[in-house]
Amino acid sequence: MREKRLGLGGRRSRVSRVLVLLALVLVSVNLRPAITTIAGVMNQVPGAFHLDPAMLPVLGTLPVLAFGVSGPIGPWLARRLGTGPAVALALLFLAAALIVRVLVPPLLLPGTFLAGMAIMTASVLVPQIVKANHGSGWWTGLCTMGFGLGAALGAGLVQPLAQTLGGSLAWALAVWAVPALLGACLIQRSGRRSTPAGTSTRKAGSAAGAVSPLTQGAPSFSVFPAPVIPAPVSPSEVTPLQVTPLRKQRTAWAVTAFFGLQAMLYFAITSWLAVYLVSKGLSSADAAGLLAWFSLAGLPASLLAPVLAGRPAILRIMAPGLGLAVALALLGVLAAPSALQFLMVGILGIVQSAGFGLAMALVVIRSSGPQTAGKLSAMSQGLGFALASLGPLVAGLLHAWTGGWEVTFWALAAQAVVLAAAGFLAIRGPVVNVEPVSSNASPNGLFTLARGGE
Template identity: 85%
Template sequence: MEEQRRGGSGNSGRAFRVLVLLALVLVSVNLRPAITTIAGVMNQVPGAFQLDPVLLPVLGTLPVLAFGVSGPIGPWLARRLGTGPAVALALLVLAAALIVRVLVPALLLPGTFLAGMAIMTASVLVPQIVKANHGSGWWTGLCTMGFGLGAALGAGLVQPLAEAFGGSLAWALAVWAVPALLGACLIQRSGRRPTAAGTPAGKAGSAAGAVSSPQQVAPLRKQRTAWAVTAFFGLQAMLYFAITSWLAVYLVSKGLSSADAAALLAWFSLAGLPASLLAPVLAGRPAILRIMAPGLGLAVALALLGVLAAPAGLQFVMVGILGIVQSAGFGLAMALVVIRSSGPQTAGKLSAMSQGLGFALASLGPLVAGLLHTWTGGWEVTFWALAAEAVILAGAGFLAIRGPVVNVEPVGLLPEPQRRNADDETRPAVVGL
């Protein structure tokens, strides 16, 4: 009877983890369409919503700026509600923002900012839920692939949805509130059940294996690996948002139609889906990670220059290559938050720091790219500047994998396996997912 109870408990735990993973993937799918739907029809926005064209760079920058200022909200809500309910609340706010910003034209800019805050609140908690559930590299990979899938669907379906709604661009953008509501329903209970040896998700690492005299650790802001991970996340995000905000506009300047440019923007995300899935898995292998972390930055730089140099007929190939290496960089950035943290609480705080400060940096991407294009009247300077940034990204990746594991949880309060990871504060080896 005891064995049967244990077997039943194990099956229940596995079923719960599968549900959590499915919920995380659905959440991830919802965290990009609010941005890429607008990016895919940027040239149509002024006419559809009576927006001054001068404000288009601001519209592209607002979501990322919201990411930068709302990083602490996620961990704060998780401490009070639990991670699952906190993510669910963020998705409900996202759904409301998606509807309000297009049905009330005067609220397009404020609604976009609110949508960005909701996205950030949910996004920073994804690595914490992965870490608390002992998720593997496949967990992180599926979540990052969900980000890419959502981005691709948002860009690729906006024009067909507008046609399906009788030419209404507003409804084509607002319809994305429906999957956000579905994601909220599925995720809202995932933070309520114990995830590690009877420890609640929000308090994992505070009970199992505890000792009476926990060792104190340095604050996150004083740990160099945390800053390297933050720099890597911010630089790759800056590149991503600059590209997604202006790629379609650039392609139109090369002679493509608006529909073809939007399709290529969707292709940019679709082409990267396998890379976003596999990058976190491969990152769990230290030998590969040592090459991947700096190598991806150099690959992005070359791909950007390829898009700049290629004629319109080759843009399908070059945009696809850029999508692959850019998505791999995002997958690695998410994986580093999990790999380089000692426990769930550390993962949550490192996620908030890397995404909060990282997206604050990334908010400059669409704005600077747009201003460089406006000032120079062309795209050469913009693409060369982005390529130079990608080289700096390579340096950040090199540093992110060389420092000690990030830890803000007193070592004595960590479960035994996590304590072994955090004990050696000078060890530069990479901890697998």
């Protein structure tokens, strides 16, 4: 009978984990269409929403700026509601912003900013939920692929949706509130209330043999901060050690730099690639098609990069290697004739998307636990997207200043080399930890790097 109960509990645990994963993927798909739908119809926005054409650059920058200022909101909500309910609340706000910004034209700009804040709030909590469920590299890979899929669907479906909905651009943009509401319904039960700091330490001895129903049988990263459980001690024997603030941990800054630099490259490329391709002699339609190809070509890479990052030998090469690969791909797009741009843009999409997948994976791999992952995610994405907002602006200014694209592409390639250096530092430093540990922990700290769960 006991074995039956254990078997039933195991099946329920697996079903629960599958539902959490599906919910996370749906959440990820919702975190880009609010941006790419507008980008795909930018030339139609002034007429449809009575917006001054001079405000279009502001419209394109607002979501990224919102990313940069709203990073702390996610962890703050998670501490009070739990991660799942916090993500659900963010998606509800996203759905409301998507509807209001297009049905009330004067609210297009503030609605877009609020949509960006909602996206960031949900985005920073995705790694925390993955970490709390001991998700494997496939979990992070599917989530990062969801980001790319959402971006491609948003840009590719906005025109067909407008035609299907009687030529209404407003409803074609607002319809993306539906998957946001569905994602909110699925994710709300996927997170638990955060454990107050120090609770896990005081109960470490008694909990040594306990297994969470959400983590039982969970596959681990090959590079995973596995807990070293101390021997049971009485509460009076436990002396909390001072926790180093996140801002003073060099690995946290390296992960943040990696995330910000790859995001800066992404937004610069997506903002100006089509314009550059037109200057190479391609038609506007062909240039738009290659921009969509840039996103689609990278989908498999965004899935596989976090999985491969779970292997220490590969991670040591991948983290710096992707930066160098992006630099070479950018120079390839610059040098290639029009006939080869399909190939070169595809390669650029692959390595750029792999960089994003690795950036998300580093938040999980290089953090000691769910609370740390949430805070590191907020830091890396908040500061990273604030940095990323400069990408389109600086690239455009360099193009306007020189009258060509050579300086712009060489500057982006140099930035990719700096990205390689950030990746090298992100994997060489100590694991990031902001969760209190006791003085009776092992000499090398509470967490160790394990390979394959060893």
